[in-house]
Amino acid sequence: MEHKPDGLKGTVVRSRLQRALAHPFGFRRLLVRELRLNEDLPSIEPRVPATLCRLGPEDWSDLIALRPFLTEEVIRLRLSNGHRFYGARVDGRTVHVQAMAVGKAFNSFLDIVFPLSPVEIYFYEAYTLPEYRGQHISPAVTVWAAAEMRKAGYERALVFIYPHNRPALQANARQGFRQVGHFGYVDLLGVRRYFYWSRGGGFERVPNRLLVRKQSLVPMDIQGTIW
Numbered sequence: 128m129e130h131k132p133d134g135l136k137g138t139v140v141r142s143r144l145q146r147a148l149a150h151p152f153g154f155r156r157l158l159v160r161e162l163r164l165n166e167d168l169p170s171i172e173p174r175v176p177a178t179l180c181r182l183g184p185e186d187w188s189d190l191i192a193l194r195p196f197l198t199e200e201v202i203r204l205r206l207s208n209g210h211r212f213y214g215a216r217v218d219g220r221t222v223h224v225q226a227m228a229v230g231k232a233f234n235s236f237l238d239i240v241f242p243l244s245p246v247e248i249y250f251y252e253a254y255t256l257p258e259y260r261g262q263h264i265s266p267a268v269t270v271w272a273a274a275e276m277r278k279a280g281y282e283r284a285l286v287f288i289y290p291h292n293r294p295a296l297q298a299n300a301r302q303g304f305r306q307v308g309h310f311g312y313v314d315l316l317g318v319r320r321y322f323y324w325s326r327g328g329g330f331e332r333v334p335n336r337l338l339v340r341k342q343s344l345v346p347m348d349i350q351g352t353i354w
């Protein structure tokens with residue numbers, strides 16, 4: 128019976144090795160873009176009559192229908208951390224949703240939780256139903272929500288964008304965001320190193336670092352939360 132722990136350890140090591148050999152190299156990068164809330168925000172009118180709103184408990188089923196990876200439990204967890212959900216309705220139907228974080232945020236693509244400063248907000252998971260895209264609904268909601276957060280004293284809004292997501296880049300440029308940096312990681316034979324680099328803006332609480340362990344970049348005590 129005593130050999131069992133070693134056997135388990137051996138299995139873990141073997142499976143890590145197999146994973147590392149199957150995917151010896153990995154690279155992920157997101158653009159960091161910023162909107163200064165103390166500057167004039169653009170005025171954006173959706174091209175269809177849409178009602179912009181902050182989503183409440185009565186909207187959770189609509190939100191989950193558009194973002195099926197969400198559950199009521201995750202929504203509650205996010206709300207308890209101060210996050211908000213926004214959306215747009217056309218003829219009573221929810222056609223767009225997006226989320227906004229304060230305090231700290233999670234990015235599943237980079238598998239990292241990162242801190243936000245007390246004046247930063249972070250927009251994420253914007254989604255417009257395909258048949259309503261191109262109507263300026265997403266940028267109108269973001270700017271509307273940003274104006275609401277400006278009144279509450281926040282100074283800067285940040286987003287991540289996948290470098291090849293052209294519609295998101297276009298919508299984001301329309302909102303007045305500008306490119307300030309990059310956040311990503313490199314995997315080499317099962318060893319992961321993160322990088323964050325920004326200039327003239329970006330996340331105040333994330334230091335510029337190249338190819339460092341996660342714990343050298345962000346506080347480890349905020350990692351591991353389910354979002």
Ligand SMILES: CC(C)(COP(=O)(O)OP(=O)(O)OC[C@H]1O[C@@H](n2cnc3c(N)ncnc32)[C@H](O)[C@@H]1OP(=O)(O)O)[C@@H](O)C(=O)NCCC(=O)NCCS
Binds near residue numbers: 264
């Ligand atoms: C990114 C996204 C939220 C933009 O929402 P939107 O309400 O369509 O925003 P906009 O109306 O400003 O359109 C942005 C760009 O989408 C593209 N677009 C226009 N019509 C489109 C259509 N019918 N279908 C797809 N994309 C279209 C255009 O490039 C447009 O920019 P342009 O008007 O300057 O040419 C939406 O495309 C989406 O839900 N994509 C899938 C999820 C996603 O990628 N989210 C972003 C994560 S960062």
